[in-house]
Amino acid sequence: MNKLSKIVQCTLIPAVIVSVMFLSGCATQIRPTAAQNPAPTEAFSQFNRFEMASVMLAPAYADNDTNKKALRKIQEHTTSLSTPILNSWNHAGSQQPVARTLSITPVITEIKFVGGAARFWAGAMAGSSAVIMRVTFTEKETGNVVATPEFYAVGNAMAGAWSIGGADNQMLSIIAGRMTDYMGKNYAEAVGGPTGLGQK
Secondary structure, rough: HHHHHHHHHHHHHHHHHHHHHHHHHOOOHHHHHEEEOOOOOOOHHHHOEEEEEEEEHHHOOOOOOHHHHHHHHHHHHHHHHHHHHHHHHHHHHHHOEEEEEEEEEEEEEEEEEEHHHHHHHHHHHHOEEEEEEEEEEOOOOOOOEEEEEEEEEOOOHHHHHHHHHHHHHHHHHHHHHHHHHHHHHHHOOOOEEEOOOOOO
């Protein structure tokens, strides 16, 4: 092996290793099962009482402080977006004599959230943030499940690095928005809606 070959080998191999490490750091295995949620069994307007539980973390993610911080922000966004909708729906149904209550239970089933400190020090090498939230819509009086859509959002690693965590935090509002968009679209007619796969 001549001197030039040795130089090329010594510079190329480390570069390939770093590239693989970089791509591995950016990848995330968190993905929804489909791009589209099926329609509920009936339109939400068939109910006249609506109540939403607090957003919960799946047990596998509940002991992580970073995940807890992300949960609090998701809850803030969810409350802000859903409260006007639920108040309007409950007001519209308040005159009906027979109550049919739709209980809404959102659960973060998978999450990877890159916090500000990790994003500042590691940049894109910290990988992408991603979250999946599954929401169960249940008729309270009978226990019948009306819908179980899931929603997905991602904070791209490179965008997170350039924004120093802005894209990661934006993900937390996007996931709440996708859930409330689904609620609104399925009030008058049961049509389903996107999970967020393939969307920014």
